[in-house]
Amino acid sequence: MKKILAILSLIVLCSCQENTEQLNLTQGLYISNVTLISTEDGNYDPFIGHLVVEKDKIVYIDKNEPSIKGTFEEIDGTGKFLIPGLIDSHVHLSGVIGMLPHHEEKYPEIAKEFKIQMPRSYLYYGFTTLVDLGGISDELIALFKSQKLSPDLYHVGHSGAAVANGYPMNFAPEEYRFHTQPNFVYLESQAENIPDEYKPADHTPKAVVNRIKNSGAIAVKSYYETGFGGFSNLPVPTKSIMTELLDESHANGLVLSVHANSLEGHAFLADIGVDIIAHGLWNWQKHKEVPTDSLPLEIKEILDMQIEKQIGYTPTLTVIAGEEALLDKEFLSQPHLKKVVPKNLLEWYSTEEGQWFAKDLFGESNIEETHRIYGNVQSHAMLVLKYLSDNNGLILFGTDTPSGPIYGNQPGYNGYWELKLMKEAGVSLKKILSSATINNAKALQLDASLGSLAIGKKANIILMTKNPLLDIEAYDAIEKVVLEGEVLKREELEVKE
Numbered sequence: 463m464k465k466i467l468a469i470l471s472l473i474v475l476c477s478c479q480e481n482t483e484q485l486n487l488t489q490g491l492y493i494s495n496v497t498l499i500s501t502e503d504g505n506y507d508p509f510i511g512h513l514v515v516e517k518d519k520i521v522y523i524d525k526n527e528p529s530i531k532g533t534f535e536e537i538d539g540t541g542k543f544l545i546p547g548l549i550d551s552h553v554h555l556s557g558v559i560g561m562l563p564h565h566e567e568k569y570p571e572i573a574k575e576f577k578i579q580m581p582r583s584y585l586y587y588g589f590t591t592l593v594d595l596g597g598i599s600d601e602l603i604a605l606f607k608s609q610k611l612s613p614d615l616y617h618v619g620h621s622g623a624a625v626a627n628g629y630p631m632n633f634a635p636e637e638y639r640f641h642t643q644p645n646f647v648y649l650e651s652q653a654e655n656i657p658d659e660y661k662p663a664d665h666t667p668k669a670v671v672n673r674i675k676n677s678g679a680i681a682v683k684s685y686y687e688t689g690f691g692g693f694s695n696l697p698v699p700t701k702s703i704m705t706e707l708l709d710e711s712h713a714n715g716l717v718l719s720v721h722a723n724s725l726e727g728h729a730f731l732a733d734i735g736v737d738i739i740a741h742g743l744w745n746w747q748k749h750k751e752v753p754t755d756s757l758p759l760e761i762k763e764i765l766d767m768q769i770e771k772q773i774g775y776t777p778t779l780t781v782i783a784g785e786e787a788l789l790d791k792e793f794l795s796q797p798h799l800k801k802v803v804p805k806n807l808l809e810w811y812s813t814e815e816g817q818w819f820a821k822d823l824f825g826e827s828n829i830e831e832t833h834r835i836y837g838n839v840q841s842h843a844m845l846v847l848k849y850l851s852d853n854n855g856l857i858l859f860g861t862d863t864p865s866g867p868i869y870g871n872q873p874g875y876n877g878y879w880e881l882k883l884m885k886e887a888g889v890s891l892k893k894i895l896s897s898a899t900i901n902n903a904k905a906l907q908l909d910a911s912l913g914s915l916a917i918g919k920k921a922n923i924i925l926m927t928k929n930p931l932l933d934i935e936a937y938d939a940i941e942k943v944v945l946e947g948e949v950l951k952r953e954e955l956e957v958k959e
């Protein structure tokens with residue numbers, strides 16, 4: 463018996479020793495006894511264990527205690543939960559939300575406060591990685607990155623690959639639109655409406671994608687939009703242009719993400735098999751008045767094709783909710799916003815001047831009827847999302863913050879709102895977490911360093927006091943944000959009074 467015990471203890475000792483390689487830390491972080499929640503494939507198997515970071519990388523994850531020495535900070539994670547930093551794959555960082563350039567000029571202090579707070583507001587809600595899907599200037603990228611605390615930023619170059627005079631170029635006055643959209647694609651049918659200085663050879667899909675690649679982008683953004691809000695019959699890409707954009711993107715190691723929210727747009731893009739559709743399918747066009755609890759067969763068939771091809775689907779439910787919020791007098795007084803929007807800007811939104819877009823959009827329209835229309839569109843958007851979620855669609859978390867000059871879409875808070883709306887639509891908490899972590903990382907080819915808690919990956923980590931697989935409120939129960947190994951208390955990230 464003694465002999466057996468001796469052998470047993472030897473086996474136990476040996477197996478322990480295998481796991482206790484000593485870690486010598488110089489700038490370490492040790493989070494102990496915490497519930498680790500992470501996935502590589504959508505299946506979750508949370509366990510209580512230990513995680514060690516050295517500098518900006520995860521170097522240890524295990525159920526067993528690590529053997530560590532050297533210099534490190536320790537956090538007792540007992541009763542708490544760790545997830546990878548969240549990724550929002552659809553934001554726009556340029557400009558002050560809700561302001562036009564002339565407002566920014568008139569109120570430079572308010573604009574400055576917003577720009578300083580904005581990256582922190584994303585971090586406050588756990589978003590450690592952002593993908594800007596509009597055009598972004600080198601100056602703005604540099605400014606964003608120069609701030610001490612800012613999420614990882616990825617982008618699609620100096621402008622999207624819009625077709626000439628199509629969406630979103632149509633919004634800019636003609637004298638600026640070509641200059642501000644340097645990566646527009648030449649359309650023969652628009653030749654008469656393109657200034658002579660722009661040569662077709664510089665605006666082929668190949669030339670455009672090459673330029674986007676050279677600007678340090680990770681993806682190409684394009685658009686399929688025939689118009690809304692007073693604009694209609696806008697030019698859209700032909701099948702051959704979109705196919706070429708897709709092929710050229712892949713040849714350059716980039717992902718193609720395309721704006722579309724209509725049945726026509728989603729059908730067109732599903733057929734081509736683009737990588738990502740940057741919005742949900744909520745404009746049901748001829749089916750727009752069908753009951754909000756039934757999915758027309760035509761739409762089901764489009765979604766089935768997207769599921770079969772595993773095209774990334776970005777719900778962006780807050781596009782609808784954030785716009786509708788401009789009708790809601792209470793929206794600006796909710797306590798959540800005070801944490802992420804500087805006080806002076808929040809006050810400005812309520813002024814006559816700050817209400818400019820709300821007035822433009824809704825004017826004298828009947829509030830009840832407008833809510834009915836938005837409610838209908840959102841119900842359709844949610845029904846589509848539920849169908850994709852129930853049938854193994856590839857859901858990618860993205861908010862489109864902001865989708866226009868809309869103060870209803872605020873940095874960070876909008877992400878939290880989007881997560882809650884996905885839950886309301888019937889997406890499981892597991893799928894919601896995957897959509898904002900591993901799914902986005904894989905779809906954007908960032909999974910070698912982001913998207914899960916794994917050895918060698920970047921130490922972008924969220925510590926929560928509630929379990930995000932059981933409670934959506936966990937995304938507002940963030941205690942600490944670890945950004946590239948640096949531990950930030952959530953309070954440090956909120957607006958300073």
Ligand SMILES: [Zn+2]
Pocket residue numbers: 552553554595596862865
């Ligand atoms: Zn957008």
